[in-house]
Amino acid sequence: MSKKLQSFIEIAAESHFPLENLPFGVFKPRQGPARIGVAIGDSILDLSVLEEEGIFQLPEFQDRKVFADDALNSFLSLGRPAWRKTRAILQRLLSIETAELRDNAALRDLALYAQREVTMQLPARIGDYTDFYSSYHHAHNVGTMLRGPENALMPNWKWLPVGYHGRSSSIVVSGTDVRRPHGQIKAPEAAEPAFGSTRSFDFELEMAFFIGPGNSLGDPVPIARAEEHIFGMVLMNDWSARDVQAWEYQPLGPFLAKNFCTSISPWVVTLDALEPFRKPLPAQDPAPLQYLRGSHESTYDIQLEARLQTASLEAPHVITRSNFQHLYWSIAQQLAHHTVGGCNLRPGDLLASGTISGPTEDSRGCMLELSWRGANPLQLPNGEMRKWLEDGDTLAISGWAQGDGYRIGFGEVTGKVLAAAE
Numbered sequence: 001m002s003k004k005l006q007s008f009i010e011i012a013a014e015s016h017f018p019l020e021n022l023p024f025g026v027f028k029p030r031q032g033p034a035r036i037g038v039a040i041g042d043s044i045l046d047l048s049v050l051e052e053e054g055i056f057q058l059p060e061f062q063d064r065k066v067f068a069d070d071a072l073n074s075f076l077s078l079g080r081p082a083w084r085k086t087r088a089i090l091q092r093l094l095s096i097e098t099a100e101l102r103d104n105a106a107l108r109d110l111a112l113y114a115q116r117e118v119t120m121q122l123p124a125r126i127g128d129y130t131d132f133y134s135s136y137h138h139a140h141n142v143g144t145m146l147r148g149p150e151n152a153l154m155p156n157w158k159w160l161p162v163g164y165h166g167r168s169s170s171i172v173v174s175g176t177d178v179r180r181p182h183g184q185i186k187a188p189e190a191a192e193p194a195f196g197s198t199r200s201f202d203f204e205l206e207m208a209f210f211i212g213p214g215n216s217l218g219d220p221v222p223i224a225r226a227e228e229h230i231f232g233m234v235l236m237n238d239w240s241a242r243d244v245q246a247w248e249y250q251p252l253g254p255f256l257a258k259n260f261c262t263s264i265s266p267w268v269v270t271l272d273a274l275e276p277f278r279k280p281l282p283a284q285d286p287a288p289l290q291y292l293r294g295s296h297e298s299t300y301d302i303q304l305e306a307r308l309q310t311a312s313l314e315a316p317h318v319i320t321r322s323n324f325q326h327l328y329w330s331i332a333q334q335l336a337h338h339t340v341g342g343c344n345l346r347p348g349d350l351l352a353s354g355t356i357s358g359p360t361e362d363s364r365g366c367m368l369e370l371s372w373r374g375a376n377p378l379q380l381p382n383g384e385m386r387k388w389l390e391d392g393d394t395l396a397i398s399g400w401a402q403g404d405g406y407r408i409g410f411g412e413v414t415g416k417v418l419a420a421a422e
């Protein structure tokens with residue numbers, strides 16, 4: 001990993017947002033409309049102010065205002081060369097060696113905000129959202145519960161990245177409370193379903209990536225060009241109602257069990273920031289079909305953990321530790337597969353990984369697996385037991401790539417479970 005870069009802004013060693021990161025997000029200050037910024041340490045640099053100052057003289061911008069906006073979509077549509085140039089400008093501007101912002105108190109006053117003083121919003125207008133099912137260990141665990149270990153994986157699983165089209169309107173930013181949903185639930189021994197609130201409320205530890213330029217209808221993105229269309233990644237919690245899911249999912253897949261709420265972290269970490277953490281993809285056997293085969297299939301080493309805070313726990317408790325590297329299918333393969341039939345992707349679309357479970361019991365990415373469908377409840381440090389999430393529980397997912405003396409962090413995605421509506 002490269003030598004640590006230094007900013008004139010003080011950044012703690014454990015910060016998720018050093019100069020090497022510079023994730024993009026949308027924030028609303030106490031006064032004025034929402035706009036686009038990058039996180040640096042505990043601060044945010046307001047890119048709409050810098051744009052007004054003429055800092056970004058890039059041909060790709062074509063004299064448009066890109067950052068005085070409440071969504072990243074316009075910036076996402078510009079593509080990787082423009083993203084890279086913007087990132088280089090910002091790294092130079094925030095460097096301890098550059099006087100331009102460092103020595104201009106008036107500009108610093110205008111352009112820098114404390115993160116604790118602003119409200120983060122969704123980073124983009126998400127037109128379409130897809131959730132994959134790309135963790136071998138997750139698919140194998142869930143399949144084992146349903147069909148036994150011999151038939152755990154469906155015959156298609158190692159041939160294509162299984163996924164479903166989700167609901168974008170109910171994607172919310174971290175910090176938004178989530179209400180326990182109602183739905184149809186049929187107990188295994190019951191003759192008929194009943195209506196009620198879910199009794200098996202779950203989280204899913206996931207990551208998701210935002211689409212950049214995208215493709216036209218009928219014009220697939222070949223795998224070799226897939227990463228040109230991926231801007232960056234966020235953490236995601238795909239809240240799930242397992243009892244609703246068990247009754248409704250056949251034959252077309254999840255529906256109301258998943259569409260009531262999905263939470264994402266506010267800062268989008270670019271693939272450029274993650275580049276030093278590129279790792280080989282786990283071996284794929286059988287070899288995928290040609291359109292899913294890249295010349296150098298790879299993934300990223302991103303450590304992930306989920307923390308549970310109950311009403312009576314003294315401090316949040318880590319209930320699982322996983323890693324993005326455990327995924328069987330790469331993001332390039334997911335994107336190539338998504339478009340191979342001609343489906344168009346647009347700037348701001350969100351494609352998610354599916355629950356990211358590792359090979360061990362303490363790296364499972366949801367309560368369904370951690371408690372093995374309720375058979376082995378989790379014991380918390382204060383003696384509390386959990387098969388599923390309960391009202392008043394707060395679930396936080398955090399993630400970071402560990403460099404030599406710095407972290408490329410994602411911050412967190414957090415949400416509190418509220419009691420079902422009357």
Ligand code: MN
Binds near residue numbers: 238
């Ligand atoms: Mn999911």
